[in-house]
Amino acid sequence: EVQVVYSGGAAAQPGGSLRLSCAGPGFTLDNYVMYWVRQIPGKGLKWVSLISWDGSTRKYDDSVRGRFTISRDNSRNSLYLEMSSLRREDTARYYCGKAILDGDSDDGFDILGQGTMVIVSS
Amino acid sequence: SVLTQPPSASGTPGQRVTISCSGSRSNIGSNSVYWYQQLPGTAPKLVIYSNYRRPSGVPDRFSGSRSGTSASLAISGLRSEDEADYYCAVWDDSLSGQVVFGGGTKLTVL
Numbered sequence: 001e002v003q004v005v006y007s008g009g010a011a012a013q014p015g016g017s018l019r020l021s022c023a024g025p026g027f028t029l030d031n032y033v034m035y036w037v038r039q040i041p042g043k044g045l046k047w048v049s050l051i052s053w054d055g056s057t058r059k060y061d062d063s064v065r066g067r068f069t070i071s072r073d074n075s076r077n078s079l080y081l082e083m084s085s086l087r088r089e090d091t092a093r094y095y096c097g098k099a100i101l102d103g104d105s106d107d108g109f110d111i112l113g114q115g116t117m118v119i120v121s122s
Numbered sequence: 123s124v125l126t127q128p129p130s131a132s133g134t135p136g137q138r139v140t141i142s143c144s145g146s147r148s149n150i151g152s153n154s155v156y157w158y159q160q161l162p163g164t165a166p167k168l169v170i171y172s173n174y175r176r177p178s179g180v181p182d183r184f185s186g187s188r189s190g191t192s193a194s195l196a197i198s199g200l201r202s203e204d205e206a207d208y209y210c211a212v213w214d215d216s217l218s219g220q221v222v223f224g225g226g227t228k229l230t231v232l
Contacts, residue, residue: 047221108156108171
């Protein structure tokens with residue numbers, strides 16, 4: 001299993017902010033599209049955001065657009081998700097993903113590690 | 123969900139089972155489909171990408187196909203350890219573009 005380190009998952013109040021990170025001592029982000037997906041416990045998978053290999057393109061699901069910001073630091077081999085104006089419905093386990101093929105591929109992505117839990121509650 | 127999967131499927135050990143994933147022209151009809159296996163209590167694992175390719179380490183009992191606006195995951199020689207939730211996913215060209223997932227299929231090995 002690819003070694004990945006998550007940080008930032010925690011409990012937050014509605015309206016609050018969190019910053020998730022996904023770092024790869026066991027893999028490299030360079031040249032790969034990176035993703036965030038989330039899963040409410042017991043429910044299905046939902047895509048959150050993606051960022052192109054060079055950071056020039058960022059896309060978001062409608063439910064998070066304007067509230068979440070994806071970014072990457074290839075020199076630190078790290079992917080980030082800045083989450084603001086949190087809502088109870090953002091409560092989920094968040095996973096980062098790495099495209100299976102390099103470049104601008106949209107052929108699929110590996111989901112890395114066990115993810116990090118975010119709980120939004122007052 | 124934008125992609126439609128049956129909520130459940132089942133088979134006996136050694137059987138071949140197929141899980142379907144139905145979409146539209148803007149997603150499956152235009153882009154590559156991929157599939158995840160999620161064993162109980164674990165993170166999802168990519169088992170098929172680019173419609174039919176297997177990542178390293180995935181047994182060749184797993185195969186994928188795509189035709190028109192539908193895709194399928196087939197598992198042959200079914201084993202007890204294949205009991206899991208399976209999700210299809212694909213890029214959707216509609217609106218500003220997004221990744222869409224199926225609702226998932228729970229596979230039970232009887």
